[in-house]
Each structure stands twice: as structure tokens, then as C-alpha cells.
Amino acid sequence: MTVAEVIDSVIDNDVAISPTSLHMDIRDLSIYYGEKLAVGGISLPLRRGKITALIGPSGCGKTSFLTTLNQLSSLNSDVRVDGDIFFDGENLVKDSIDFLTLRRRIGMIFQKPNPFPLSIFRNLDLPLKEHGVKSRALRQEKIEKALQDVGLWEEVKTRLNTPALALSGGQQQRLCIARALILEPEILLMDEPCSALDPISSGVVEDLIMRLREDYTVVIVTHNLAQAKRISDFTAFFWTENNAGKMIEFGDSQCLFQSPKNALTSAYISGTKG
Numbered sequence: 001m002t003v004a005e006v007i008d009s010v011i012d013n014d015v016a017i018s019p020t021s022l023h024m025d026i027r028d029l030s031i032y033y034g035e036k037l038a039v040g041g042i043s044l045p046l047r048r049g050k051i052t053a054l055i056g057p058s059g060c061g062k063t064s065f066l067t068t069l070n071q072l073s074s075l076n077s078d079v080r081v082d083g084d085i086f087f088d089g090e091n092l093v094k095d096s097i098d099f100l101t102l103r104r105r106i107g108m109i110f111q112k113p114n115p116f117p118l119s120i121f122r123n124l125d126l127p128l129k130e131h132g133v134k135s136r137a138l139r140q141e142k143i144e145k146a147l148q149d150v151g152l153w154e155e156v157k158t159r160l161n162t163p164a165l166a167l168s169g170g171q172q173q174r175l176c177i178a179r180a181l182i183l184e185p186e187i188l189l190m191d192e193p194c195s196a197l198d199p200i201s202s203g204v205v206e207d208l209i210m211r212l213r214e215d216y217t218v219v220i221v222t223h224n225l226a227q228a229k230r231i232s233d234f235t236a237f238f239w240t241e242n243n244a245g246k247m248i249e250f251g252d253s254q255c256l257f258q259s260p261k262n263a264l265t266s267a268y269i270s271g272t273k274g
């Protein structure tokens with residue numbers, strides 16, 4: 001099957017997805033740690049400029065799936081991946097990929113904010129230098145813009161040379177998002193980005209994620225079902241069956257939360273299972 005045929009064949013909620021709105025197409029993806037199947041048979045279209053939430057109980061493979069989308073999981077030599085991930089004419093599973101370029105195009109935000117133990121400025125300057133932005137003036141311009149984009153500029157503009165680790169947890173997470181955005185990615189993968197934050201910081205980061213919609217394609221793992229319902233356009237519900245994760249249901253978030261098609265989804269979101 002060619003990439004174009006695959007794109008043409010994607011049907012979701014009885015509506016064909018146009019090739020321009022399909023940003024990444026995951027087909028029959030299975031991830032193994034050694035011999036053990038962690039999560040299997042996942043097919044999922046990621047729409048451009050939309051937020052897709054991955055929900056499900058602990059251990060059903062959400063993080064394994066997420067970290068396979070930018071091939072981060074391939075750093076673990078025990079990991080084996082079957083299936084296809086079509087992205088911009090390439091198959092990330094089967095073609096040989098330049099990881100530095102891929103990780104610039106697909107940014108990742110982790111559960112625990114992980115700024116470098118450097119100044120706020122150098123946290124953003126370093127990735128730009130690493131990716132070949134030679135002009136200091138241009139780097140400064142990009143740094144200010146990234147900090148403005150995450151709503152941090154006014155809070156830190158007078159202390160750019162102070163340690164990033166002295167920021168609050170929520171500020172650190174916004175700095176990490178700025179660090180991803182500064183490389184102008186197309187897709188942002190977020191693994192429970194609010195779960196280590198206090199409720200106020202969590203709300204600020206959640207608002208930021210919603211502002212990223214349209215400009216970026218976002219995939220977010222969250223255990224917070226209310227958050228998934230609030231912020232996402234599409235939701236994929238994962239579950240563990242016979243010791244392996246699988247996707248039970250995928251669709252428009254409002255439909256999935258209001259009238260799930262599968263009894264397991266219904267039980268999970270109503271809190272009677274999982």
C-alpha cells in the first residue's frame with residue numbers, strides 16, 4: 001500500500017480525513033520489550049493542529065506508544081516496534097531516519113519538568129546552538145518569542161541569567177515547553193505534563209496547551225479525564241487485555257465522553273472500572 005492509498009483509506013467517524021489534515025498516520029503499531037508485547041495493533045490518525053488525548057489505566061502502554069512516535073523508545077535496545085508510522089512521506093518504523101531532525105520536528109514534554117541545570121537563557125540558547133542557529137541576535141529574538149508564547153516572558157525577563165531550577169514547578173514546565181517550541185516543531189508529545197504541578201500551575205499549563213492548538217499537533221497522555229474532555233479534540237482509550245495494552249476506542253472527544261461506543265470505555269470514564 002502506498003502512503004497516498006493509506007491516507008485515502010483513513011476513515012474515522014464515517015468522515016474521510018483529507019491528506020492535508022492528516023499529520024501522522026499510525027498503522028497497526030505494536031511495541032515489544034524483549035519478547036513481551038507491551039501494546040499491540042494500534043491504528044490512529046493524528047490530525048494536523050488538533051489535540052489528541054491518550055487515556056487509560058496505568059500500564060496499558062500510553063507512554064510506550066507516545067515515545068515511539070518520535071522514536072525515543074528506540075534508545076532502549078530491548079524495544080522492538082512493528083507496524084507503520086507515516087509522517088511526511090516517510091515511514092518512521094521502516095525508513096532510516098535522522099533522529100536529530102526528527103526530534104526537532106516532534107518535541108517532547110515529560111511529566112516532571114526537566115530544565116537543564118543552567119540559566120533560563122541557556123536552557124533556550126543551547127538547543128538553538130545545537131541546531132545550528134549561529135546568529136546571537138537571532139537566538140535572542142527566538143528566546144524572547146518562545147518565552148512570550150508560553151506566557152513566561154514578563155515573569156522572567158529581568159532574571160534570564162538566574163538558574164532555571166529556581167523557578168516554580170509550573171514555570172519550569174512552561175520553560176520546558178518553550179524549549180521544545182523554540183525549535184519550531186510540528187508535533188508536540190506530552191506525557192502527563194500537568195500531573196506533577198499544583199492545581200494553579202496545572203491550570204496555567206493547560207491553558208497554554210489549548211493555545212497551542214492550530215499551530216501544533218499535540219498528543220497528550222493524561223490520567224485526568226476531565227482535562228482530556230476539556231482540552232482534546234480526539235481521544236484514544238487504551239486498556240490492558242491478556243497482559244498487553246490495546247486501543248479500545250478512538251474518536252471525537254465530545255462523542256467519546258458523552259456517548260462511548262464501547263462498554264469498557266463507558267465503565268472507565270464513569271469510574272466503575274480501572
Ligand SMILES: Nc1ncnc2c1ncn2[C@@H]1O[C@H](COP(=O)(O)OP(=O)(O)OP(=O)(O)O)[C@@H](O)[C@H]1O
Nearest residue numbers: 033038056057058059060061062063064065076245
Ligand atoms: N523500559 C521498559 N522495559 C520493560 N517493560 C516496560 C518498560 N517500560 C514499560 N514497560 C512495560 O510496558 C507496559 C506499558 O507501560 P507504559 O509505561 O507504556 O504504560 P502507561 O499506560 O504509560 O502507564 P502509566 O500510566 O502508569 O504511565 C507495562 O507492562 C510496563 O511494565
